[in-house]
Amino acid sequence: MNTATITDRVLKAVEEAADEAVAFTSAMIRVPTVNPPGDCYEDCARLIGDTLKQCDFTVDYTAAEGRPEHTRQHPRVNVVGLRQGRHARPLVHLNGHFDVVPAGAGWTMDPFGGEVKDGRIYGRGSCDMKAGIAAAVFAAEAIRRAGVELAGSVEISGTVDEESGGFAGAAYLAQQGRLHASRADCVIIPEPLNVDRICIGHRGVYWFQVTTSGRIGHGSMPFLGVNAIEHMGVVLDRMRRELGPRLAGRMTQVPVVPPGARHATMNLNGIDGGQPVDGIQTPCVADCCRAVFDRRFLLEEGFEATKAEIIGLLDDVARDVADFRYDLRDLMVVHPVRTPEGSPLVASLERGIRTVLGREASQVASPGTYDHKHVDRIGGIKHCVAYGPGILDLAHQPDEWCGVDDLINATKVIALSILEMTGTVPTGE
Ligand SMILES: [Zn+2]
Numbered sequence: 001m002n003t004a005t006i007t008d009r010v011l012k013a014v015e016e017a018a019d020e021a022v023a024f025t026s027a028m029i030r031v032p033t034v035n036p037p038g039d040c041y042e043d044c045a046r047l048i049g050d051t052l053k054q055c056d057f058t059v060d061y062t063a064a065e066g067r068p069e070h071t072r073q074h075p076r077v078n079v080v081g082l083r084q085g086r087h088a089r090p091l092v093h094l095n096g097h098f099d100v101v102p103a104g105a106g107w108t109m110d111p112f113g114g115e116v117k118d119g120r121i122y123g124r125g126s127c128d129m130k131a132g133i134a135a136a137v138f139a140a141e142a143i144r145r146a147g148v149e150l151a152g153s154v155e156i157s158g159t160v161d162e163e164s165g166g167f168a169g170a171a172y173l174a175q176q177g178r179l180h181a182s183r184a185d186c187v188i189i190p191e192p193l194n195v196d197r198i199c200i201g202h203r204g205v206y207w208f209q210v211t212t213s214g215r216i217g218h219g220s221m222p223f224l225g226v227n228a229i230e231h232m233g234v235v236l237d238r239m240r241r242e243l244g245p246r247l248a249g250r251m252t253q254v255p256v257v258p259p260g261a262r263h264a265t266m267n268l269n270g271i272d273g274g275q276p277v278d279g280i281q282t283p284c285v286a287d288c289c290r291a292v293f294d295r296r297f298l299l300e301e302g303f304e305a306t307k308a309e310i311i312g313l314l315d316d317v318a319r320d321v322a323d324f325r326y327d328l329r330d331l332m333v334v335h336p337v338r339t340p341e342g343s344p345l346v347a348s349l350e351r352g353i354r355t356v357l358g359r360e361a362s363q364v365a366s367p368g369t370y371d372h373k374h375v376d377r378i379g380g381i382k383h384c385v386a387y388g389p390g391i392l393d394l395a396h397q398p399d400e401w402c403g404v405d406d407l408i409n410a411t412k413v414i415a416l417s418i419l420e421m422t423g424t425v426p427t428g429e
Pocket residue numbers: 097128129162191192370
């Protein structure tokens with residue numbers, strides 16, 4: 001078979017499998033893998049595993065033994081399927097998370113019905129990202145049904161807990177050496193980033209808690225105490241007046257979307273201090289106040305400078321305000337990641353998008369974070385992207401849906417990328 005014939009046959013096989021890919025997506029939606037707390041993970045892992053077995057994959061299950069969130073009530077079970085080609089390498093790994101965020105209010109459809117209507121598959125997790133898992137499975141399956149033998153291998157994993165950090169999921173598989181550079185050459189994560197966009201990374205995350213400590217005193221004589229909430233107020237004011245404009249003035253060269261997220265940003269997640277406002281009040285000066293911040297930093301900023309800037313601000317306040325005492329605690333640090341420039345994986349997807357959709361792909365980076373970080377930083381696999389079906393803006397929304405046309409187009413693009421990245425064995429060899 002020449003290349004043109006192989007491409008045509010694989011694309012045709014994807015189209016012929018369209019109904020099965022839709023049905024598989026609906027079946028996954030009907031397993032309510034809501035996180036938190038992490039419901040029905042094992043059921044969904046088995047559903048994916050059984051489907052992979054039917055597609056000639058060798059399947060195994062990895063429970064996140066030793067992780068505190070892996071409990072008898074809510075076991076964290078991941079599934080990995082391997083289909084070895086002529087050789088073990090190159091190996092393309094497709095990773096999708098099967099946990100979904102809670103349905104929330106505002107639905108007109110059954111969030112766990114998996115209903116298909118007017119060319120859309122509805123349900124929580126339809127676009128984020130059960131359709132993506134179906135695209136991965138049926139991309140590999142279409143290659144098999146087209147009678148094409150791969151020179152390298154394909155691996156597909158379904159993992160848990162992406163929505164809560166992925167530590168029992170993709171990170172765990174990476175730590176176990178299963179999602180690792182020693183076995184895999186590149187990774188596609190079919191997250192919903194829009195079907196003509198390739199996501200090459202994400203910004204960094206720094207969650208931290210600032211505690212200000214004052215001195216309790218009688219509320220009728222507040223001058224005899226030190227009010228920790230007022231001190232936090234000074235911190236917040238400095239952040240707004242000094243840090244805010246600085247962050248807004250920084251812009252990354254990485255193509256983060258939407259454009260507003262190309263700047264460094266910070267959000268105040270929560271604040272808590274003094275007496276509980278619903279409780280019985282007593283005349284006391286607040287001696288403690290805590291606030292949690294979500295700072296998104298740019299590749300160009302780096303973590304060290306990001307943290308040093310916060311410490312600098314707090315130390316400035318300490319110089320200016322009498323009796324100011326603070327404590328800074330890191331809650332979570334995620335370093336930014338970026339697929340290497342000139343990555344052959346990106347090029348293969350760009351070609352696939354041109355062939356399938358007849359238009360040019362664009363490269364984007366995510367304002368948030370996803371499992372790319374674990375693949376890169378724990379697994380050591382640099383050639384990793386997110387590419388999959390579904391519209392990014394619909395993720396986590398009521399009446400979430402994924403277009404059937406998107407699902408099929410993304411399946412085609414992924415199939416062509418697998419062909420290119422693993423290579424094919426000419427027939428008769
Ligand atoms: Zn997702």
